[in-house]
Amino acid sequence: MTYGSETTEYATLVLEPPDRLRNSADRLRLVIQLEGVTKHYPRSNRPSVEDMNVFIDKGEFVFFIGPTGAGKSTIIKLLLREEIPDKGKITVGDTDVTRLRRWKTPAYRRSIGCVFQDFRLLPNRTAAENVAFALEVIGKPKSVARRVVPEVLELVGLGGKEHRYPHELSGGEQQRVAVARAFVNRPLLLLADEPTGNLDPDTSIEIMRLLDRISRTGTTILMVTHDSNIVNQMRRRVIEIENGQIVRDQARGVYG
Amino acid sequence: MRAKYVMSEVFLGLWRNISMTVAMIITMAVSLTMLGAGLLLYNQVDVIEEYYQTNLEVVVYLDRDIDQATTDQLQADLEASGYAEQVVFESKDKAYERFKDTFEESEDLVNSVDAEVLPAAFRIKMKDINDAPKLIADFQEREGVYQVTNQRDILQQVFDILGGAQRLTLIVALVQGVAALMLVANTIQVAAYSRRREVAIMKLVGAPNWFVQAPFVLEAVFAGVIGAIFAFATLIAAKFLVIDGQFKDLFSLMPPISMQSILLLLPILTGISALISAVTAWITLRFNIKV
Numbered sequence: 001m002t003y004g005s006e007t008t009e010y011a012t013l014v015l016e017p018p019d020r021l022r023n024s025a026d027r028l029r030l031v032i033q034l035e036g037v038t039k040h041y042p043r044s045n046r047p048s049v050e051d052m053n054v055f056i057d058k059g060e061f062v063f064f065i066g067p068t069g070a071g072k073s074t075i076i077k078l079l080l081r082e083e084i085p086d087k088g089k090i091t092v093g094d095t096d097v098t099r100l101r102r103w104k105t106p107a108y109r110r111s112i113g114c115v116f117q118d119f120r121l122l123p124n125r126t127a128a129e130n131v132a133f134a135l136e137v138i139g140k141p142k143s144v145a146r147r148v149v150p151e152v153l154e155l156v157g158l159g160g161k162e163h164r165y166p167h168e169l170s171g172g173e174q175q176r177v178a179v180a181r182a183f184v185n186r187p188l189l190l191l192a193d194e195p196t197g198n199l200d201p202d203t204s205i206e207i208m209r210l211l212d213r214i215s216r217t218g219t220t221i222l223m224v225t226h227d228s229n230i231v232n233q234m235r236r237r238v239i240e241i242e243n244g245q246i247v248r249d250q251a252r253g254v255y256g
Numbered sequence: 257m258r259a260k261y262v263m264s265e266v267f268l269g270l271w272r273n274i275s276m277t278v279a280m281i282i283t284m285a286v287s288l289t290m291l292g293a294g295l296l297l298y299n300q301v302d303v304i305e306e307y308y309q310t311n312l313e314v315v316v317y318l319d320r321d322i323d324q325a326t327t328d329q330l331q332a333d334l335e336a337s338g339y340a341e342q343v344v345f346e347s348k349d350k351a352y353e354r355f356k357d358t359f360e361e362s363e364d365l366v367n368s369v370d371a372e373v374l375p376a377a378f379r380i381k382m383k384d385i386n387d388a389p390k391l392i393a394d395f396q397e398r399e400g401v402y403q404v405t406n407q408r409d410i411l412q413q414v415f416d417i418l419g420g421a422q423r424l425t426l427i428v429a430l431v432q433g434v435a436a437l438m439l440v441a442n443t444i445q446v447a448a449y450s451r452r453r454e455v456a457i458m459k460l461v462g463a464p465n466w467f468v469q470a471p472f473v474l475e476a477v478f479a480g481v482i483g484a485i486f487a488f489a490t491l492i493a494a495k496f497l498v499i500d501g502q503f504k505d506l507f508s509l510m511p512p513i514s515m516q517s518i519l520l521l522l523p524i525l526t527g528i529s530a531l532i533s534a535v536t537a538w539i540t541l542r543f544n545i546k547v
């Protein structure tokens with residue numbers, strides 16, 4: 001029904017306007033829509049993302065692959081509204097990110113979880129406190145954190161290590177904390193920019209299992225990676241980017 | 257929880273950058289002390305004006321060798337002039353008494369002045385002190401008149417001195433204030449830079465702007481309040497040690513600076529300082545922490 005379940009190459013079809021591709025009921029299920037998005041950094045001689053069209057459904061698990069400098073992280077930044085596109089429209093859920101007022105950005109970001117290669121944990125807070133922080137900043141009462149945080153840490157397999165500081169945890173464990181923090185608010189969308197980039201293969205697979213479980217709860221996951229093993233094993237939708245443009249969009253794809 | 261978190265961030269931030277914090281507080285304290293002194297002087301001019309308004313006199317000093325007939329004629333003319341409400345004659349002896357009273361603590365000065373030297377005078381309470389120049393013009397050149405002085409002119413000199421001192425304090429307050437605000441901006445920049453990782457993470461998680469900015473703004477406000485308290489303490493100390501202490505005689509010529517008006521400075525200085533510091537910090541953050 002959706003292109004996510006088909007095995008054909010989709011690069012040409014997906015460039016068609018979305019209305020011709022799907023009926024309105026399907027449109028409601030879209031979590032990410034990039035329509036003609038171009039981003040040209042001021043001090044760069046070519047656009048990092050050029051006239052890109054991407055549509056991602058609720059619950060999809062999508063890999064973004066491509067050589068270094070292709071524009072993968074730029075897409076993540078555009079989705080987080082850390083950068084504003086020069087052209088085109090970005091919609092995440094119900095939010096038109098390109099028109100989002102600056103002061104509404106924090107609220108928008110709370111509907112997105114994100115995980116990075118460098119974990120990005122607060123160094124002076126324990127694992128539990130780092131996870132609780134995501135609840136704290138959105139004003140959830142402490143009682144909620146007391147109930148939810150141990151659950152989520154258990155889910156990511158860190159039960160018993162709640163009170164360790166980031167420097168007392170291994171890389172894989174730190175990344176689990178980061179995933180727990182990204183997931184604790186049950187976001188619509190989880191963005192992961194090379195989440196296994198700093199981890200050994202075994203630990204990488206553990207993290208992937210975790211993301212897979214999260215994906216099965218209905219969370220849309222968009223993951224940038226250079227790890228061909230992971231992509232080939234998971235067999236999810238693969239979008240390959242080169243020079244800021246999509247060169248392949250394949251359901252149940254391989255690294256290539 | 258959030259309040260506790262914010263407060264611990266504030267103190268940690270101030271502590272991490274302690275030398276800058278101290279410099280900031282000192283500069284603020286100096287600026288605010290000067291501002292406070294300037295405000296007190298401003299208030300003092302009003303108080304003095306009110307205090308003397310009803311007591312101001314025009315004094316007609318008489319020649320030493322004046323005879324009784326001329327004196328009587330002068331008195332009659334002064335009373336008939338229409339400007340005077342009351343004309344009081346002060347003989348040489350009385351003038352000397354008054355002189356002794358005024359300088360009773362400076363015995364040497366009193367002893368060095370011969371009772372004969374001080375002239376007799378008419379002390380004239382005016383109906384309207386603004387008519388004094390006319391009265392002076394009329395009587396200055398009269399026979400037997402040595403000199404006519406308007407006490408208001410003397411008071412004007414005091415005002416000029418106070419006004420000058422006030423301008424000076426306000427200029428120093430302004431210059432120091434600018435320096436203090438630059439230090440605030442700098443401290444906030446350094447703090448924002450040293451916490452850029454935390455700030456980036458907070459923004460990633462979707463922390464509201466006020467939550468990200470509050471610790472920095474409160475750092476500035478805290479420094480501002482401490483600065484104001486130091487300034488207040490300095491002014492209190494100045495009142496007791498300088499005005500009521502060492503220079504008591506000098507200041508006894510004018511009405512005392514009331515404790516009440518100094519106490520009033522505490523909320524004023526604290527408020528001004530906290531507000532300006534907060535605004536400065538907030539503006540600095542707008543340029544340093546982009547969403």
Ligand SMILES: Nc1ncnc2c1ncn2[C@@H]1O[C@H](COP(=O)(O)OP(=O)(O)OP(=O)(O)O)[C@@H](O)[C@H]1O
Binds near residue numbers: 041066070074075
């Ligand atoms: N802030 C910036 N200013 C100017 N150019 C930038 C900026 N950020 C990225 N670029 C350029 O945009 C292009 C895409 O960068 P991006 O970080 O999206 O690549 P990537 O696909 O994530 O690469 P990698 O796999 O190495 O992480 C690169 O050519 C890069 O030099």
Ligand SMILES: [Mg+2]
Binds near residue numbers: 072073074193
């Ligand atoms: Mg990248």
